[in-house]
Amino acid sequence: MTPPVLEAVRLTHRYGRHTALADCELSLPPGRIVGLVGPNGAGKSTLLNLACGLARPTSGTIRVLGAVPAADPAHLARVGFVAQDTPVYRELSVAEHLHLGERLNPRWDGDLARRRVDRAGLDPRQRAGRLSGGQRAQLALALAAGKRPELLILDEPAAALDPVARATFLEHLVESVEELGATALLSSHALADVEQVCDHLVVLADGQVQLAGDTAELLARHRRILLPVPALAQLPDGVRVIHSDADEAIVRADPSLLVDGPWQPVAADLPEVVLAYLTAAASDDGTAAGSAYGRATTAAAITTTATGATARTTTSKGATR
Numbered sequence: 001m002t003p004p005v006l007e008a009v010r011l012t013h014r015y016g017r018h019t020a021l022a023d024c025e026l027s028l029p030p031g032r033i034v035g036l037v038g039p040n041g042a043g044k045s046t047l048l049n050l051a052c053g054l055a056r057p058t059s060g061t062i063r064v065l066g067a068v069p070a071a072d073p074a075h076l077a078r079v080g081f082v083a084q085d086t087p088v089y090r091e092l093s094v095a096e097h098l099h100l101g102e103r104l105n106p107r108w109d110g111d112l113a114r115r116r117v118d119r120a121g122l123d124p125r126q127r128a129g130r131l132s133g134g135q136r137a138q139l140a141l142a143l144a145a146g147k148r149p150e151l152l153i154l155d156e157p158a159a160a161l162d163p164v165a166r167a168t169f170l171e172h173l174v175e176s177v178e179e180l181g182a183t184a185l186l187s188s189h190a191l192a193d194v195e196q197v198c199d200h201l202v203v204l205a206d207g208q209v210q211l212a213g214d215t216a217e218l219l220a221r222h223r224r225i226l227l228p229v230p231a232l233a234q235l236p237d238g239v240r241v242i243h244s245d246a247d248e249a250i251v252r253a254d255p256s257l258l259v260d261g262p263w264q265p266v267a268a269d270l271p272e273v274v275l276a277y278l279t280a281a282a283s284d285d286g287t288a289a290g291s292a293y294g295r296a297t298t299a300a301a302i303t304t305t306a307t308g309a310t311a312r313t314t315t316s317k318g319a320t321r
């Protein structure tokens with residue numbers, strides 16, 4: 001069996017008394033574009049920082065490409081990281097960034113980095129401080145790709161971009177990952193982006209993994225069922241209601257279990273499945289996230305369209321896990 005690119009076992013990280021990740025179990029297969037989604041404060045950046053070796057677990061373990069993250073310079077060279085807000089050196093030109101990349105990275109592929117810069121239409125003489133947000137993100141992506149990483153980690157790289165810049169960035173990201181033959185792990189609040197480019201999904205909430213798997217498989221295992229509420233009680237064993245409201249539910253089940261009954265199963269899309277898990281997680285705990293306020297912010301923090309329109313969301317009534 002191919003070894004996982006990232007493996008977390010009982011991974012826990014605390015900031016003082018605050019637990020950001022609690023006993024996380026995760027195993028990411030290679031060759032995927034993995035979407036990491038969850039509301040604000042879910043622990044996404046913490047997980048990505050641990051994967052890059054920028055932080056150490058409080059307890060439990062995380063292994064990346066078979067070793068402790070940032071175990072040595074050779075391991076560091078195998079992981080590319082695009083941090084939140086895609087930081088660059090404002091005073092340096094695009095060409096100087098590429099030169100710096102060459103000086104700092106033993107596996108540097110100057111041709112690839114230049115090709116990415118050309119493809120993004122960046123002027124090598126332009127200072128990074130004068131680039132637009134979209135151009136800065138493209139430069140950060142070119143620099144990360146130039147390392148020829150086996151794992152490319154990106155923390156909400158497109159969050160501040162307008163819809164066109166975001167679509168272009170995602171297109172270039174997919175091209176880069178294909179060219180490198182790498183795995184990418186990408187955190188995002190935009191479910192439409194994740195639906196568009198990711199073939200593996202991790203849903204994180206309350207510092208724990210709520211759902212993980214290849215998107216095609218997850219969609220095959222979930223259905224939206226339209227039903228009169230009393231019919232919930234008639235669902236056969238093996239059907240797990242993730243979330244329900246007055247007249248419909250998102251369930252996890254082998255579709256063959258749903259063939260007979262007073263319900264009507266229809267395909268669920270990725271945003272519907274994600275929102276069902278997040279709403280269920282928000283209503284399960286006793287924190288602000290479980291309150292009406294928490295549910296509202298959960299839904300608002302997760303947008304489903306590239307233009308930021310908020311998804312149809314449901315109440316948490318009747319959720320079972």
Ligand SMILES: Nc1ncnc2c1ncn2[C@@H]1O[C@H](COP(=O)(O)OP(=O)(O)OP(=O)(O)O)[C@@H](O)[C@H]1O
Pocket residue numbers: 015018019020038039040041042043044045046047
């Ligand atoms: N340096 C820190 N010191 C104390 N608490 C922190 C620190 N960094 C993060 N936290 C807390 O840990 C939790 C997880 O934060 P994290 O940034 O990992 O979440 P996130 O899912 O990336 O959120 P967002 O989507 O808002 O970026 C939050 O409650 C946050 O307030």
